[in-house]
Amino acid sequence: MATSPAQSEVNWGEVEKSExxxxxxxxxxxxxxxxxxxxxxxxxxxxxLAAYLPKFMATPVFGFVNMGLILxxxxxxxxxxxxxxxxxxxxxxxxxxxxxxxxxxxxxxHK
Amino acid sequence: MSRFLTEATATAPAAAVIKVDSVxxxxxxxxxxxxxxxxxxxxxxxxxxxxxxxxxGRSFSGPQNGxxxxxxxxxxxxxxxxxxxxxxxxxxxxxxxIGFLVAWLVALLLVAELMRNTGKFTxxxxxxxxxxxxxxxxxxxxxxxxxxxxxxLAQMAGAGGLVALLLGISDKGxxxxxxxxxxxLMIIYVLIGGMKGTTWVQxxxxxxxxxxxxxxxxxxxxxxxxxxxxxxxxxxxxxxxPEIAATATTPAVPASDGLSILAPGLKYGANPLDFISLALAxxxxxxxxxxVLTRFYTVPSAREARRSVVWSIWLIGIFYVFTLVLGYGANxxxxxxxxLAQPGGVNSAAPLLALELGGPWLLGIISAVAFATILAVVAxxxxxxxxSFAHDVxxxxxxxxxxxxxxxxxxxxxxxxxxxxxAIIGGIxxxxxxxxxxxxxxxxxAASANLPTIIFSLYWKRFTTxxxxxxxxxxxxxxxxxxxFSPAVSGGAKSMFPLxxxxxxxxxxxxxxxxxxxxxxxxxxxxxxSKEKEDAGKASEMTVRAYTxxxxxxxxxx
Numbered sequence: 001m002a003t004s005p006a007q008s009e010v011n012w013g014e015v016e017k018s019e020x021x022x023x024x025x026x027x028x029x030x031x032x033x034x035x036x037x038x039x040x041x042x043x044x045x046x047x048x049l050a051a052y053l054p055k056f057m058a059t060p061v062f063g064f065v066n067m068g069l070i071l072x073x074x075x076x077x078x079x080x081x082x083x084x085x086x087x088x089x090x091x092x093x094x095x096x097x098x099x100x101x102x103x104x105x106x107x108x109x110h111k
Numbered sequence: 112m113s114r115f116l117t118e119a120t121a122t123a124p125a126a127a128v129i130k131v132d133s134v135x136x137x138x139x140x141x142x143x144x145x146x147x148x149x150x151x152x153x154x155x156x157x158x159x160x161x162x163x164x165x166x167x168g169r170s171f172s173g174p175q176n177g178x179x180x181x182x183x184x185x186x187x188x189x190x191x192x193x194x195x196x197x198x199x200x201x202x203x204x205x206x207x208x209i210g211f212l213v214a215w216l217v218a219l220l221l222v223a224e225l226m227r228n229t230g231k232f233t234x235x236x237x238x239x240x241x242x243x244x245x246x247x248x249x250x251x252x253x254x255x256x257x258x259x260x261x262x263x264l265a266q267m268a269g270a271g272g273l274v275a276l277l278l279g280i281s282d283k284g285x286x287x288x289x290x291x292x293x294x295x296l297m298i299i300y301v302l303i304g305g306m307k308g309t310t311w312v313q314x315x316x317x318x319x320x321x322x323x324x325x326x327x328x329x330x331x332x333x334x335x336x337x338x339x340x341x342x343x344x345x346x347x348x349x350x351x352x353p354e355i356a357a358t359a360t361t362p363a364v365p366a367s368d369g370l371s372i373l374a375p376g377l378k379y380g381a382n383p384l385d386f387i388s389l390a391l392a393x394x395x396x397x398x399x400x401x402x403v404l405t406r407f408y409t410v411p412s413a414r415e416a417r418r419s420v421v422w423s424i425w426l427i428g429i430f431y432v433f434t435l436v437l438g439y440g441a442n443x444x445x446x447x448x449x450x451l452a453q454p455g456g457v458n459s460a461a462p463l464l465a466l467e468l469g470g471p472w473l474l475g476i477i478s479a480v481a482f483a484t485i486l487a488v489v490a491x492x493x494x495x496x497x498x499s500f501a502h503d504v505x506x507x508x509x510x511x512x513x514x515x516x517x518x519x520x521x522x523x524x525x526x527x528x529x530x531x532x533x534a535i536i537g538g539i540x541x542x543x544x545x546x547x548x549x550x551x552x553x554x555x556x557a558a559s560a561n562l563p564t565i566i567f568s569l570y571w572k573r574f575t576t577x578x579x580x581x582x583x584x585x586x587x588x589x590x591x592x593x594x595x596f597s598p599a600v601s602g603g604a605k606s607m608f609p610l611x612x613x614x615x616x617x618x619x620x621x622x623x624x625x626x627x628x629x630x631x632x633x634x635x636x637x638x639x640x641s642k643e644k645e646d647a648g649k650a651s652e653m654t655v656r657a658y659t660x661x662x663x664x665x666x667x668x669x
Contacts, residue, residue, distance in 0.1 A: 007652075007662045010652075010655075010661075012648060012651035012652040012654075013647070013648060013651040015651070015655045016651040016654055016655055021655060021658070021659075024658055024659070025654070029570075032220040032221060036216070036217065039213065039216050043210075043213045043390075043394060044387075044390070046209070047206075047210075047386070047387055047390045048387070050202075050206055050375040050386070051375070051379065051383030051387055052383055054374050057375050058370065058371075058373065058374035063340035063343070064340050064343035064344055064347060064370075064373060065339065065340065065343065068373065068374050068375060069202075072205055072206070072209055075209045075212070075213055076209070076212065076428050076431075076432065079212055079213055079216060079424065079428060080424065080428060082216055083215075083216070083219060083420075083424050083425075084421075086219060086220055087417065087421055090224075090417060098658060098659045098660065101658070101659045101661075102659045102660060102661050105655075105661050
């Protein structure tokens with residue numbers, strides 16, 4: 001750690017343009033931005049159904065369990081599933097890329 | 112018919128107000144206070160630097176912080192409010208919890224890790240990172256204080272209602288004493304324990320709250336042969352035949368109407384646009400709540416911040432599943448009309464269910480959990496607000512970065528006392544008023560005034576100081592103005608100023624559908640219309656640090 005450059009010595013613009021950093025940033029954004037759009041669309045589809053088609057939500061599926069409860073629990077399930085998907089992706093793909101760039105800065109590659 | 116409610120119903124058939132064992136309830140709460148005070152005292156031993164006081168030395172693990180986030184987020188409104196809303200309005204109550212949960216994906220995917228890597232103590236640290244310090248930091252600090260204060264006031268005023276319900280105190284003067292005690296305890300916790308003590312109070316509270324809800328959920332399901340269908344059947348039946356659960360004078364409702372509690376529409380059926388507006392604020396507000404954001408600074412790295420959000424998403428989600436069972440369970444086993452006849456109204460559903468299931472002891476424990484909930488949430492809010500005042504307003508704006516750490520923490524502690532006193536006075540004044548809209552307002556301001564600037568700062572290179580200021584100021588003012596002239600404040604039967612006072616012109620109770628797009632639009636317009644150039648080097652530094660964690664604040668080493 002003693003040899004790693006101070007923050008004022010790092011050429012941040014150069015790091016930002018480097019190939020490894022660009023890969024890291026693109027990997028992250030191309031994963032989280034479409035996924036965020038998807039869960040927001042799914043959530044508002046649910047909200048619009050609940051607000052304007054309560055009759056559809058009241059359709060019985062089995063016993064007293066109706067469409068509304070199925071879709072509501074569906075929101076829970078997708079939230080948990082997206083969480084675990086993101087975490088495994090972040091651990092496997094984002095973290096190693098971030099570590100690589102971090103070490104380059106620490107080694108003084110971008111002074 | 113319940114064994115504890117029978118007597119009361121026999122003597123007062125119109126309004127069956129239950130008798131509570133206030134000595135037992137206070138004793139159980141007293142034990143909680145002693146245990147947490149002990150933990151806070153132990154935790155305070157290592158409070159040396161500003162980082163220790165503001166962030167607990169960034170030494171909490173992901174799972175610990177996950178519990179603390181849940182303890183911070185699951186307010187009395189989530190517990191008593193949502194269970195009660197489901198008991199009375201059925202499915203519409205459930206829709207709140209879905210918004211509150213899905214919102215965490217915004218925090219996980221877009222905000223938590225990048226903020227952890229670029230900030231130090233406050234939300235403003237991130238927003239002002241690459242823009243002009245003074246205007247951006249001032250606006251961010253004002254928004255932090257406003258959001259925290261609205262939220263705090265709602266919690267403190269709620270404490271008054273809870274006292275009436277759980278301790279059987281209906282005298283306003285005695286309720287004021289209890290509000291003052293809650294406020295004083297909160298001040299003591301935060302002053303002594305700082306962020307470390309506050310975090311431990313939240314962890315203990317989260318374990319109690321989720322554990323208590325789990326026990327009640329299993330117990331409730333046991334009444335229906337552990338069948339979800341049986342539970343729903345019971346709730347539908349009780350709603351269709353309210354005369355069985357309540358007073359003999361209630362006219363019978365046609366059996367088919369019982370099913371309406373399983374579908375949307377009982378609360379928002381008349382005004383679906385209002386619900387959409389609320390849903391926007393719920394799902395986009397969470398990741399802009401300053402007291403949620405500062406929790407990411409209490410862990411040593413972005414990776415731990417990620418783990419904490421994962422833990423909190425599981426804990427919060429599971430808790431909301433419990434509240435669904437508790438809400439429908441209270442409807443089936445206690446009955447809507449009995450719930451609504453209590454002094455706490457809708458909020459009494461979960462406590463009444465506890466009484467019905469486990470008698471006075473379970474009610475006592477659940478009451479203590481409810482008080483612990485208020486205490487932990489107000490402690491977290493006060494911590495965040497005082498940190499922002501000391502670090503952003505005092506040290507950065509007034510002293511221009513030339514204040515010593517000791518001075519900064521001293522100012523933070525004084526601010527804690529000031530905020531605590533204001534909260535006590537505000538809570539006493541607002542006690543009994545209908546100010547439930549304040550929580551929704553806090554979410555609306557967070558979504559309209561904070562989230563656009565957070566997202567633009569992290570993801571849009573051309574974002575400028577002017578864009579940030581327009582967005583933060585415009586989002587804040589539009590959300591507040593719209594709610595002041597909404598039916599939540601005047602012109603309705605349940606307004607803060609009920610009819611005949613009427614100065615409303617905005618048709619919805621929730622401003623989000625207008626103010627959130629406005630906040631984003633102003634951020635965009637302010638940026639593309641800027642004449643001044645921002646510091647490109649700072650922008651590069653922020654992006655690199657956000658993604659790599661280089662130069663991020665580390666955990667303190669003791």
